[in-house]
Amino acid sequence: MLRTFFFSVYFCLGGKAMADISPLLSRLPSLKLVAHVNILTEATEVHALTQMNSYYANKNIKADLWIKRDDQSHLALGGNKSRKLEFIIGDAKAKGAKSLITSGNWGSNHAYSAAQAAKRFGMSVDLLLGNQPVSENVKQKLLADFALGAKLHYYGTQIGLGVGIAKSWLKAFFKKDTYYVPPGGSSPVGNLGYANAFLELLDQVGRENMPKRIILPMGTAGTTAGLLMGRCIAGLENEVEIIAVGIANGPLSNKKLLVKTAKKLEKFIHKNLSDEDRKKLSDCHFENKNPLIRYRGNYSEPGYGEASEIVHDLIKLVEEKEGIKLDPTYSGKAYHHLHDLISVDKKPVKTLFWMTYNSFDLNQVINTYPWSDVNKKYLDLPKKFHSLFN
Numbered sequence: 001m002l003r004t005f006f007f008s009v010y011f012c013l014g015g016k017a018m019a020d021i022s023p024l025l026s027r028l029p030s031l032k033l034v035a036h037v038n039i040l041t042e043a044t045e046v047h048a049l050t051q052m053n054s055y056y057a058n059k060n061i062k063a064d065l066w067i068k069r070d071d072q073s074h075l076a077l078g079g080n081k082s083r084k085l086e087f088i089i090g091d092a093k094a095k096g097a098k099s100l101i102t103s104g105n106w107g108s109n110h111a112y113s114a115a116q117a118a119k120r121f122g123m124s125v126d127l128l129l130g131n132q133p134v135s136e137n138v139k140q141k142l143l144a145d146f147a148l149g150a151k152l153h154y155y156g157t158q159i160g161l162g163v164g165i166a167k168s169w170l171k172a173f174f175k176k177d178t179y180y181v182p183p184g185g186s187s188p189v190g191n192l193g194y195a196n197a198f199l200e201l202l203d204q205v206g207r208e209n210m211p212k213r214i215i216l217p218m219g220t221a222g223t224t225a226g227l228l229m230g231r232c233i234a235g236l237e238n239e240v241e242i243i244a245v246g247i248a249n250g251p252l253s254n255k256k257l258l259v260k261t262a263k264k265l266e267k268f269i270h271k272n273l274s275d276e277d278r279k280k281l282s283d284c285h286f287e288n289k290n291p292l293i294r295y296r297g298n299y300s301e302p303g304y305g306e307a308s309e310i311v312h313d314l315i316k317l318v319e320e321k322e323g324i325k326l327d328p329t330y331s332g333k334a335y336h337h338l339h340d341l342i343s344v345d346k347k348p349v350k351t352l353f354w355m356t357y358n359s360f361d362l363n364q365v366i367n368t369y370p371w372s373d374v375n376k377k378y379l380d381l382p383k384k385f386h387s388l389f390n
């Protein structure tokens with residue numbers, strides 16, 4: 001704890017540590033003892049989706065759509081992972097770690113963001129990567145991960161990946177210079193980033209202008225759990241509906257996971273608060289049967305890393321109208337639910353789409369690496385990955 005404190009002070013003296021988490025710290029000042037580094041430079045933009053609202057109006061659909069632009073949370077690193085990594089890297093450094101070990105699928109946004117963050121903060125990173133449908137984006141992610149200096153480990157099955165994750169957890173447990181980051185960066189430490197994000201939104205728009213609904217995609221649940229925690233800290237549990245759209249509905253990702261993840265975060269926050277701050281917090285209603293925790297599992301088909309025709313059409317539409325690029329694995333599926341929801345609204349409901357995907361051009365990273373053969377860049381990757389490129 002003492003070490004964590006000194007790290008917080010160190011980052012503070014650097015002149016930039018605490019500014020971006022001020023929404024959280026202004027409500028719970030004693031949380032300053034949790035270490036943090038800066039990735040985001042300012043609050044991400046919130047704006048109306050004016051073109052989409054007009055598009056729906058022309059179709060006689062009543063929409064009042066807004067968006068929170070976490071795609072702009074940091075150009076190269078962006079998306080929802082930046083907020084989690086601010087706390088994860090802070091904690092890892094405070095604990096004296098020099099390397100990170102984490103996992104995802106071959107095209108994981110989290111793995112890529114971890115590689116970006118590790119490079120930026122002078123750490124090494126091992127990425128355990130498991131099978132998924134191979135697209136151009138997946139191949140680019142792998143090249144970008146490698147170009148950033150990450151050590152890539154190939155897993156051909158999800159079971160193999162699971163065993164790999166368990167071993168890496170054990171390794172990090174015994175090697176104090178190695179910090180284990182769970183899939184998606186969804187540890188209580190990482191999820192604090194989204195408790196802060198909810199409060200950031202509240203500070204930006206004010207209580208009276210808060211959306212009635214927030215919709216976002218859910219995988220490992222940390223992002224939504226963080227928002228639920230932020231909503232609870234703000235005392236808005238009954239005012240703002242938060243709807244998680246599961247992109248991999250099944251035994252590993254579902255409402256139960258969301259509730260469990262939110263509870264863990266609540267416990268972590270309580271543990272790290274002064275008695276005075278703890279008294280300020282009312283109990284959060286994180287229970288499976290709570291209707292105010294909404295989860296939609298029926299938008300995940302045809303499966304992880306793939307999307308239905310309607311999702312592809314909606315992605316095209318949003319890009320045409322708003323110039324915002326959704327992705328088929330996460331944000332496109334959440335938008336699909338939003339689209340269905342407003343189609344049956346009797347009157348416009350202020351609804352905020354939380355944009356979690358960053359469409360940063362990966363070539364900007366890939367082209368920084370001195371590839372042995374620029375026409376077959378993949379030949380520099382560990383051999384097991386080569387077949388994915390043929």
Ligand SMILES: Cc1ncc(COP(=O)(O)O)c(C=O)c1O
Pocket residue numbers: 079080109110184186217218219220221222223224330331356357358
């Ligand atoms: C673009 C995008 N949106 C949403 C999510 C889901 O976030 P979480 O895993 O915290 O539920 C991810 C996770 O990788 C993601 O990459």
